Amino acid sequence: MTASRPRGSGHRTTVAASVVTLVLCCAYALSDGVVRGSVSLASTVLPAVAVVVALRVRRLTAPLPWVVELGGLLCLVVVSVTWLVQVNIQGAPRSTGIVPLLFLPLGYLGFLIASVLVILPIARRDGGKIVDAGIGALAGAGLLWTFVVLPVLDERDATLQERTFTLLSLLLLCGVTGALARAIASAERARPTLAFLLVAALMSVVGHVSKVLTADPATGTAASWVGVLWITSYVAMGAALLHPTSEHLSDPGRVQSARLSVAHLLFLWAALSINPAVAIIGKLVGRTPDIVLQSTVALLIAPLIIARVWRIAQLYESARVDLVRQATHDALTGLPNRRAVATHLETIVRSVDSGTLSAARLFFLDLDGFKSINDVHGHTAGDHVLVEVARRLRGAVRRDDFVARMGGDEFLILIPEDCPELAAHTVTRIRDALADPVAVAGTTVIVEVSVGSVPVTRADGESVERLLSLADAQMYIDKRSGHPAS
The missing domain is CATH 3.30.70.270 (Reverse transcriptase/Diguanylate cyclase domain)
Structure with a gap:
């Protein structure tokens, strides 16, 4: 009986999140004006309330990630209120001013930091594979930027502010998406919660790309259906903590092998070299290399490489200490031999x-x-x-x-x-x-x-x-x- 209750509670959380997402998405798609703005606001308020409730009822050994996520959701609530007032009530073509410029990046930053804090305990015994997944995802984000997003931004002569925000959001969200996907394979007891976070990150990536591809050149406003992606992302953020498996996020996860196979090394080589190779080929055919992209990717990958090398050194030292202890201590009593x-x-x-x-x-x-x-x-x-x-x-x-x-x-x-x-x-x-x-x-x-x-x-x-x-x-x-x- 004890074991079945968490599963039932988890199933109810998944069903409830799906129903709320469906209702909000339908209401958003079938409405406009103030009603649509109110639905958008509800899609940020409800997850924030869910996180507050879950922080009170869940037995969390590490609540910090969710407090950070709550801060990010509250920033998104502020952005939604501003959008409702400026666009849906006052009739402005788009939300402007310091509020969206400041609070929108802070909202996404809160989610990114929370996701990283969730991943860290799992990564400690993952053998470095989560870091590798993040490196691979960053490489993929670079290609997505070069061949899909950047040409559209160039065509409509996007501002430096929009380019910078889109590039950083795309790279960071893709990196977290890759790391979360790998973390799901390691943290067996927390997979549903991690799956919700993965959905939130993935929908945010698709939302950013779709916003660029469908934006009106005159107003910069994206197609209305893009809002459905944001709604799905926000609801998934709140559902992640409501799910009972969130209590197991501090579990270190299954021990993974740290061995680097030839195929694994080839994957890392490809991930690290693909974007520089694209830049070199572009230069040879007369295209100006995207220095901002290359510099940003390098700045993001460098700490991951350092973390990977540090992890390998840590595992090597731990193995050396274990071997020395096994050679010099009695296995039964633990005394020196x-x-x-x-x-x-x-x-x-x-x-x-x-x-x-x-x-x-x-x-x-x-x-x-x-x-x-x-x-x-x-x-x-x-x-x-x-x-x-x-x-x-x-x-x-x-x-x-x-x-x-x-x-x-x-x-x-x-x-x-x-x-x-x-x-x-x-x-x-x-x-x-x-x-x-x-x-x-x-x-x-x-x-x-x-x-x-x-x-x-x-x-x-x-x-x-x-x-x-x-x-x-x-x-x-x-x-x-x-x-x-x-």
């Missing part, structure tokens, strides 16, 4: 020989009767005992003391100082730590330990192997004597 013991003990011996460290003491531990625990209770119970012993030994010594598992039921403790009182006190702490029974397989077992210790002093000049052998011998003396010191 025999290889780490040799390295650490050799460092201690050198420090003592050079006088950097005055002395140290080595303790060699062996669990008494451990084989019988495995025989009677099974190896799983034996593993549990080893893990518990490791935990107790780590808690019985100081932070700077070295605790390791040599293998089997043998452990080692190395203390970077030495005196008879400290040695006896350490043995007592070890036995006290292991005195309480360990619960295994529905019963309890008593773990006893034999301890042998040897000093590491400058006068000894012993090798690592010799010290381990001496400590092992002392441990067997303690085992045969029945721990008289205890």
